Amino acid sequence: MSQSLHLLTPPFIRTLNCSAFANNTCHSISKLSLPKSLNSRFPVTFTSSLSVRASSGSDLDPSLSSSQALLSDNGAGAGFVVSPGQGIVSDLSSIEVDAVTEAELKENGFRSTRRTKLICTIGPATCGFEQLEALAVGGMNVARINMCHGTREWHKMVIDRVRRLNEEKGFAVAIMMDTEGSEIHMGDLGGASSAKAEDGDIWTFSVRAFDSTLPEHTINVNYDGFAEDVNVGDELLVDGGMVRFEVIEKIGPDVKCLCTDPGLMLPRANLTFWRNGSLVRERNAMLPTISSKDWLDIDFGIAEGVDFIAISFVKSAEVINHLKSYIAARSRDSDIAVIAKIESIDSLKNLEEIIQASDGAMVARGDLGAQIPLEQVPSAQQRIVQVCRQLNKPVIVASQLLESMIEYPTPTRAEVADVSEAVRQRADALMLSGESAMGQYPDKALTVLRSVSLRIERWWREQKRHEAMALPSIGNSFSENISEEICIAAAKMANNLEVDALFVYTKTGHMASLLSRCRPDCPIFAFSTTPSVRRRLNLQWGLIPFRLSFSDDMDSNLNKTFSLLKARNLIKSGDLVIAVSDMLQSIQVMNVP
Numbered sequence: 360m361s362q363s364l365h366l367l368t369p370p371f372i373r374t375l376n377c378s379a380f381a382n383n384t385c386h387s388i389s390k391l392s393l394p395k396s397l398n399s400r401f402p403v404t405f406t407s408s409l410s411v412r413a414s415s416g417s418d419l420d421p422s423l424s425s426s427q428a429l430l431s432d433n434g435a436g437a438g439f440v441v442s443p444g445q446g447i448v449s450d451l452s453s454i455e456v457d458a459v460t461e462a463e464l465k466e467n468g469f470r471s472t473r474r475t476k477l478i479c480t481i482g483p484a485t486c487g488f489e490q491l492e493a494l495a496v497g498g499m500n501v502a503r504i505n506m507c508h509g510t511r512e513w514h515k516m517v518i519d520r521v522r523r524l525n526e527e528k529g530f531a532v533a534i535m536m537d538t539e540g541s542e543i544h545m546g547d548l549g550g551a552s553s554a555k556a557e558d559g560d561i562w563t564f565s566v567r568a569f570d571s572t573l574p575e576h577t578i579n580v581n582y583d584g585f586a587e588d589v590n591v592g593d594e595l596l597v598d599g600g601m602v603r604f605e606v607i608e609k610i611g612p613d614v615k616c617l618c619t620d621p622g623l624m625l626p627r628a629n630l631t632f633w634r635n636g637s638l639v640r641e642r643n644a645m646l647p648t649i650s651s652k653d654w655l656d657i658d659f660g661i662a663e664g665v666d667f668i669a670i671s672f673v674k675s676a677e678v679i680n681h682l683k684s685y686i687a688a689r690s691r692d693s694d695i696a697v698i699a700k701i702e703s704i705d706s707l708k709n710l711e712e713i714i715q716a717s718d719g720a721m722v723a724r725g726d727l728g729a730q731i732p733l734e735q736v737p738s739a740q741q742r743i744v745q746v747c748r749q750l751n752k753p754v755i756v757a758s759q760l761l762e763s764m765i766e767y768p769t770p771t772r773a774e775v776a777d778v779s780e781a782v783r784q785r786a787d788a789l790m791l792s793g794e795s796a797m798g799q800y801p802d803k804a805l806t807v808l809r810s811v812s813l814r815i816e817r818w819w820r821e822q823k824r825h826e827a828m829a830l831p832s833i834g835n836s837f838s839e840n841i842s843e844e845i846c847i848a849a850a851k852m853a854n855n856l857e858v859d860a861l862f863v864y865t866k867t868g869h870m871a872s873l874l875s876r877c878r879p880d881c882p883i884f885a886f887s888t889t890p891s892v893r894r895r896l897n898l899q900w901g902l903i904p905f906r907l908s909f910s911d912d913m914d915s916n917l918n919k920t921f922s923l924l925k926a927r928n929l930i931k932s933g934d935l936v937i938a939v940s941d942m943l944q945s946i947q948v949m950n951v952p
């Protein structure tokens with residue numbers, strides 16, 4: 360029996376406060392004893408001995424085929440893991456972790472790893488290979504491509520470059536595709552990078568297609584019903600109020616507008632119109648959430664195997680369910696996660712059911728702030744973040760976090776306060792839009808997100824300021840409830856015992872997300888067998904995703920993990936670790952041998 364394993368002593372068991380725990384005699388480790396019906400799904404193995412192997416690869420069984428190694432619950436594994444559609448990805452005896460995370464762990468230790476994940480929108484400022492690499496080095500966990508902009512070839516080029524970066528440089532940057540959605544927006548400004556509207560100017564908004572250059576003071580609108588829908592006297596807002604016009608005349612497809620609030624208009628800027636102080640949305644609400652262009656983009660995203668598809672202007676859970684079944688039918692692994700963008704009045708109305716149906720949500724404050732009064736955006740953000748945490752869905756806070764850094768190398772104090780607030784709310788991820796897509800200081804903006812996240816996280820840990828959030832039971836079965844209880848108990852133990860790290864062995868990523876939901880003080884090392892699960896875990900708070908082949912034998916998994924991580928100086932003897940697993944439904948507390 361390994362001396363490295365500490366007894367799970369009775370006081371700890373009491374901390375667990377879970378009726379499913381029983382005092383079984385499995386060497387020194389307490390494990391869950393499950394009802395018989397569950398044992399078949401989650402086999403509980405009782406190993407009688409535990410030996411520390413000299414070589415990390417010596418526990419491999421070369422007789423199993425590669426697919427067995429991936430699929431079998433008990434397979435100790437063959438020499439390689441084959442991920443569908445991705446070829447041979449790795450030697451089984453290896454462990455894969457982000458190059459940046461590895462360096463960070465070595466330099467600063469577990470405690471100071473960043474918990475808040477960072478997303479960068481890729482655009483002209485960042486689409487080069489070196490620029491993408493700089494973002495990855497700077498902490499980008501997810502690269503987002505916005506289908507509102509750029510060509511299919513451009514999107515494909517960015518995806519290929521991110522893939523190459525992952526393969527050649529050992530990153531695990533995930534890719535998020537964001538649909539255009541059926542919003543009303545301006546056209547391309549005839550190639551100009553912006554257009555200035557002055558006070559008192561008259562501009563024409565038109566649904567006409569102009570074959571050559573746009574006439575002066577003319578803006579193209581993408582929505583055919585535009586001229587029909589607006590009334591003289593309506594207020595027209597560009598980008599939620601960056602520029603304002605009053606509708607003064609309708610002439611066929613042309614709508615003449617008087618500029619009342621001057622400003623800079625950007626290509627394809629969003630348009631909303633208001634009547635008697637309210638957003639006019641009857642017609643907008645009739646537009647499909649997923650347009651025919653969006654479906655083509657989604658097909659492209661499925662074919663490219665993106666990790667996340669973010670859906671713009673979600674109005675109901677129905678569209679999310681529809682898309683999820685479409686993806687399931689079309690992609691073999693169906694492991695593309697669907698993120699609901701909360702950016703309309705309807706999405707706020709149906710918030711709980713939309714989030715329940717989705718794999719995550721985005722607080723898309725850009726459009727949300729154009730649809731509800733700006734002063735209501737902060738409370739909406741707080742509510743969305745909270746509902747997501749309770750329903751165990753990752754949540755992204757997006758738009759204008761560091762807007763001034765599009766032009767300036769330092770953020771405003773107010774922007775730093777805004778980022779801090781999102782970190783304090785313990786959102787899973789923060790997102791850059793224009794700052795990284797077309798700003799002048801994409802790397803600096805990412806550095807600000809990273810350093811503010813680290814500082815606020817540390818401050819709140821040191822001050823023990825985190826309010827405990829009551830986490831409702833969300834599982835649909837007794838077994839799922841057990842997993843939740845295990846994670847809540849393990850996270851609480853980790854905090855009380857001040858352990859160095861939580862380890863979670865998870866095939867689908869679910870158990871890792873349940874641990875993340877508890878927002879424990881220590882980082883969570885999440886071991887998964889497939890690269891796609893590992894990339895997906897990149898979006899979730901506090902998870903450090905590793906790819907590792909493992910079996911149902913936790914003792915051998917732990918030994919293998921310890922020796923691999925020790926060999927890379929990522930952990931050291933004496934570190935205190937709590938390990939949980941979704942195959943075994945167990946909690947183990949031990950010092951690294």
Ligand SMILES: Nc1ncnc2c1ncn2[C@@H]1O[C@H](COP(=O)(O)OP(=O)(O)O)[C@@H](O)[C@H]1O
Pocket residue numbers: 480481482483505507508509625626627725792793794796797
């Ligand atoms: N693929 C792209 N090609 C060109 N410009 C882009 C691209 N992606 C983003 N941008 C620029 O970055 C800005 C901010 O990006 P984002 O917030 O994603 O879009 P939007 O402003 O349309 O909501 C866009 O307005 C656009 O000017």
Ligand SMILES: C=C(OP(=O)(O)O)C(=O)O
Pocket residue numbers: 505507537671700702722723724725726727757758792
């Ligand atoms: C993130 C958002 O969506 P998009 O950038 O696609 O408009 C938003 O509106 O805040």
Ligand SMILES: [K+]
Pocket residue numbers: 505506507537538539540671
């Ligand atoms: K979009």
Ligand SMILES: [Mg+2]
Pocket residue numbers: 671702723725726
């Ligand atoms: Mg939007």
